[in-house]
Amino acid sequence: MSAIAPTSNDNPYAALGLSSNTATTARSNGLGQADFLRLMSEQMKNQDPLKPLDGQQFLAQLAQFSTVQGIEQMNSAMGAVASVMESDQTLRAASLVGREALVEANAFQFSGEGTLRGEVVAEGAGAVQVDILDANGQRVARRTVQASAAGPVAWQWDGRDDAGRPVAAGAYTIKAGSGVGDNAATLPVRMVARVDSVSIEPTGLTLNLSGLGGFALGSVRRIS
Incomplete structure (x- = not known):
């Protein structure tokens, strides 16, 4: 009967040849769901029979991964919402071209x-x-x-x-x-000056006013 090389439960990534620091870096750089499940499978296959993986520790790792995955999905959703809002604001600002702004x-x-x-x-x-x-x-x-x-x-x-x-x-x-x-x-x-065009800058929307230059949309006192 072949002996099973013991693997420390303190470093569940040792079966893949990863140190704790390396595994932490890989996870922070974008450990996906498939990578996580593969790591968990290898950890269970290579665990020490005399010191099996604690069930509570396993559940804690699953919960931690679910939390991180949920945050990533929420960030993606918020980014999509922000993109839609920016596009809508740009379209609204474009309708100001030709009108007069007070700054x-x-x-x-x-x-x-x-x-x-x-x-x-x-x-x-x-x-x-x-x-x-x-x-x-x-x-x-x-x-x-x-x-x-x-x-x-x-x-x-x-x-x-x-x-x-x-x-x-x-x-x-x-x-x-x-x-x-x-x-x-x-x-x-x-x-008072005419709005000649609208620019999308890193700081937000800018109205380019005739003879005055660029002004942030939020600095406009009145549109007529």
Whole structure:
């Protein structure tokens, strides 16, 4: 009668020539159901007759595998749901092309024609001045609007300087302040621009606004 080489129950993977560390690495790298069942079969065939595998240990290993397999299936299902949601969000965002979005911005690229519109967030009732500055920081135009209370106040600029002459195309910035004068307190500025396209970025959906650049969908204040 041939002798059966004893196998330590502490390392059920020894029958396959695997150390405990190697088996752990293989399992973490994607041990599948077939691999697990093969390991369990080899463990049972090569166990020491004088020290058979504990039934509770066997059940614990089965339960552990079932838990890991369930988590993997849940992760796959969640990934599929996220993919569907992303596709649906992209389709919805594509319908925004051609519409106008309101975002917080104070720098823009002026084409040389058209009217620029937006809002200034006033701190209270009173005069609010909106300055248009060129690339050198020089003021080319100033518009004053009246706020009846704290909150958004609409403003617009027709692309002309204070003398009524059209300004050249180029990069401009907007500075808004409460009160009148060069020492007016700075106020947040919002601008309206047309949605030219939608981009899918690693950080999410981005709306590409005419003259303003890219803005995350979540940063849009209003769509009209």
